Amino acid sequence: MMAPFCSPLAFLGLVLALAGCGKPGRSQPGAHPLPPSPLIAKCEPGQPGGRFVIGSSASPNTFNPLFATNGASDAIVRLLFASLVNVNMATQEPGPGLAESWSVAPDQKTWTFKLRPGVRWSDGHPLTADDVVFTWNDVMYNPDLNRLTFELFRIGGRNFAVTNLDDLTVRVVTPDVFAPFIEFFGIVPILPRHTLEDAVKGKVFPMAYGIKTPPDRIVGCGPYRLKEVRPGQFTLIERNPEYWVADRQGRRLPYFDEVQFTVASGPAGDARLFLEGKSDVFEIVRPENFAQFQQAAAGGRFQIVDLGAGAERDFLWFNQNTGADAAGKPIVNPAKLKWFRSRKFRQAVSCAIDRDRIVREAYGGRAQAIYGFLSAENPRWNNPGIPRYSYDPGRARTLLAEAGMQARPADGVVVDAEGVPVEIEFNSNTGNPLRARASLMIQDDLRKLGLKAMHVPVDFRTLVTKINYSFDYEGALMGLGGGGGDPASQINVLRSSEDLHQWFPFQKTPSTPWEARIDALMDAQMRTLDFAARKKDFDEVQAILAEELPMIYTIAPAACSAIRAGVGNLRPSPLSPYRLTWNLEELYYTRK
Secondary structure, eight states: OOOOOOOOOOHHHHHHHHHOOOOOOOOOOOOOOOSSSOOOSSOOOOOOOOOEEEEEESSSSOOGGGGGGSHHHHHHHHHHOOBBBBTTTTTTTTEESSSSEEEEOOSSSSEEEEEEETBBBBTTTOOHHHHHHHIIIIIIITTOOOSSSSSGGGEEEEOEEEEEETEEEEEEEEOOOTHHOOOOOOOOOOOOHHHHHHHHHHTGGGGGGTSOOOOOGOOOSSEEEEEEETTTTTEEEOOOOOEEEEEEEESSSSOOOOEEEOOOOOOTHHHHHTTTTTTSSSSSOOOOGGGHHHHHHSSEEEEEEEEOOOOOOEEEEEOOOOOTTTTOOOOOHHHHHHHHOOOOHHHHHHHOOOOHHHHIIITTTEEEOOSSOTTHHHHHHOOOOOOOSOOOHHHHHHHHHTHHHHHTTTTEEEOOOOOBOOOOEEETTTTHHHHHHHHHHHHHHHHHHOOEEEEEOOOHHHHHHHIIIIISSSSSEEOOOOOOOHHHHHHHHSSSSTTTTTOOOOOOOOOOOSHHHHHHHHHHHOOOOOHHHHHHHHHHHHHHHHHHSSSSEEEEEEEEEEEEEEOOOOOTTTTTSSSTTTTTGGGGESSO
């Protein structure tokens, strides 16, 4: 869910830097020694050298972490900056980063971070607690600058209190217990006060670290630093000589000398770039492209990495909105609303859907049938004991009968207790051929049961308007992806008052007892640091969702990636958009 600032000169110097462009004439100062206690990577020692090329569908539009909201910018920014905490995406465990340790007081609200001594920014300037305080108090808690995640780091309208106790000690006091504190607060990129303070004071921070800023004026503390930018062509980054991570042999990371992000033109240009051997990794191979990549991999130039079920999942839901439009007309036809709000009806629909057929015939086996909110892709939080309403037409008919619905003997059409034929229209977005095939199969499955289902594809923008603004629809088949590993990242879907509570968003009060229970459980798990207690609460949330089925999950497309042969230290993770390169600083060429 979350994705997520030239020179200590005067303000005029900053403005001139922002106006500059072109290839820099950077001097190459000798790096300072590694910090006395560098972070020791848990990877196998590798060999340094080489350039790693990544294809991109667009050029970055900023190198400022606060505004790197598009994929092309984020892919680069994540390598230029670092955070207090590193999260191992393969194990889902947080570990030391710029902070070598941290502790929390018995009140579970007072956190103390001990920064790693000797860490320096890419320009050689020491990194201190002042940088952490600046990042939070001057930038993250500035509502004029941070409009995306400002409220995420507030409780009851109050900020976290961030102070420095000394040069290497930061204290953070939260207004209440905040369960995902380490995973959320800890992963925010830390910004250099000495280069960006004037930009904040001069109210030009949104322009700082732009694509026209000379690369040597963009100061970070990540594994790489900016070297050259040619919009529409490529962005080149090089090893940060001040990086504070080493392998267990004492060799400073990263291993690759340079990483180049090459812009590919045209539809699917980044895939074409990879298949032509002009880039070294392709993170997301869609099921519809798998056969093409598999055939090309036979030559041995690259390998396909299969990660099993991914974090993206498709689901069918029905509009349960009990509200009325501006004219006072019910948003959903009252007869249909009664069906959609019936748990037995939703369970029957789930039992009518042949997920295995969808996997086999629509996705060519490159998907997995799913029945719950989480699955094996998130082992830390998944509840494997949820109830399953899997394909069983006989059980579906029984459940319909329990919901007051029976098939007419004359034509087999299912009618409700008032004799109204059960007719349903559901939408999916155009431009997704696999989802379109799945929708037609679901339509077919429901018709076999006697339900008059009609799949109506619409363009993506229209569909988003329907489900998020006008609410003028009956049902939809769509997908959600990512969301992070922690339950807190799913609150905007699960809490009844939130925007992505798709079946009935923005509720003033929970419309059902089970939604009220989920609200209470999600609130409870946010207010304890006890993992077992949080897991117990979230297990119950998953069980309620699997029983009530407001979202009838269908399939999770397989997570598959491709990378050139001979790259070491791969630790793939389906939970990251950078499935193979989330630990890019550890990757190396095993052969030249």
